[in-house]
Amino acid sequence: MTIEDTTRPEEGLEFAGHELSRATLDACVKCTICETQCPVSAVTPLFSGPKFVGPQAERFRNGESVDHSLDYCSSCGTCTLVCPQGVQIAELNSQARAVMKADHMPLRDKLIGQTVLMGTLMTPVAPLARAALHNKPIRTVMEKVVKVHRNAPMPPPQGQTFASWWAKRPKPAGPFPRGTVVFFHGCAGGYFEVETSKKSVEVLEHLGYEVIVPKQGCCGLAQQSNGLFDQATASVLKLCDDLRSAGGDLTIISSSGSCTGMLKHEAHEIMGVSEEKLLDVGKRIRDIMEFLLDLYDAGELPTDFQPIELTVPYHAPCQLKSQGMGKPALEVLRLIPGLTVVDSEKVCCGIAGTYGLKQEKYEIAQAVGKPLFDMVKATNPDLALCDTETCRWQIEQSSGVRTEHPIFLIHQAYGLG
Secondary structure (H helix, E strand, O other), X not given: OOOHHHOOHHHOOOOOOHHHHHOOHHHOOOOOHHHHHOOOOOOXXXXXXXXXXXXXXHOOOOOOOOOHHHHHOOOOOHHHHXXXXXXXXXXXXXXXXXXXXXXXXXXXXXXXXXXXXXHHHHHHHHHHHHHHHOOHHHHHHHHHHHOEOOOOOOOOOOOOOHHHHHHHOOOOOOOOOOEEEEEEOHHHHHHOOHHHHHHHHXXXXXXXXXXXXXXXXXXXXXXXXXXXXXXXXXHHHHHHHHHHOOOOOOEEEEOOHHHHHHHHHHHHHOOOOOOHHHHHHHHHEEEHHHHHHHHHHOOOOOOOOOOOOEEEEEEOOHHHHHOOOOOHHHHHHOOOOOEEEEEOOOOOOOOOOOHHHEOOOHHHHXXXXXXXXXXXXXXXXXXXXXXXXXXXXXXXXXHOOOEEOOHHHHHHHOOOO
């Protein structure tokens, strides 16, 4: 059943994932904790708040949203995380928004979900693409035509894809005392955050793992977050086939926190995808910092780190929090001698995937992220750390502070370059 099939009022909101979240609906006791913690409603009156557009409005929906301020929800997931009753508020909101937008999906929201296409087109002309994305007149035209804000952070085009680097580099001869793992780089790690993917692989190999990188496509997260559930479902199921082709019992490691979250959480909890292959991949995939912490807890992580005399701010992104793993990067980084890691303890950077790129939501995203940007600049004006790509781009663009994945400092501390 497609989203278009389910937007007729007489059928109500019977679409993928809805029953999973609606089962939690009546647990809402209207305590308003989600309202007090919502980073969006705190900075704009355009959003009525997660309780009102979520469990409260859900009881009255019959084929369309009863409050169109729902579109200003960023889907950061904070409301679900803080709900003491376990109501899947963010999931309900995402599902209802998909239905609301189904008959008037903006062209922009379709285009910004085409991450593989963007990477494929920009890589061969990376210097020109970078110049164009930093050209104010071009960005102004882009804002008027595509409705992507002229100052919004954009993916940084690279001259070499991770797949190209992987195909050309000499492979370690072994032995591999730790066995074999599969590496999932995600679209950003394949085209725009290539150094993050390279350093992740080199750390895994340093630890004694053979790394396999099967050909892989998009997880569909950007499509899902924009309400394109059919396309996102097709993307994530194809990706599951790609990753499973490497071996059915291998651990899958990723340095793309957002894409890992799609496989662990969003595809099932929001879109209701329940195919065995998704559940299998979701059980086997690990964020790379989560994986390193697991090794440490088991007494299997080498801690012969070289000292790094540095104080650095760290921000745990919303996508990471929604996976229920805590903040593994904080714990692993604090094993490095001389390194002081300062937790931002801020709710959200504001970008929320593609939310903060949009013309009408850019200022809201900036207001949400301002406490974080100020904290980052005050802690270290030269370097910050964050686990997910779009959050790194947002922090770097808005604070002026270079922002990297935590694996950069692990790589350095192991003396790998």
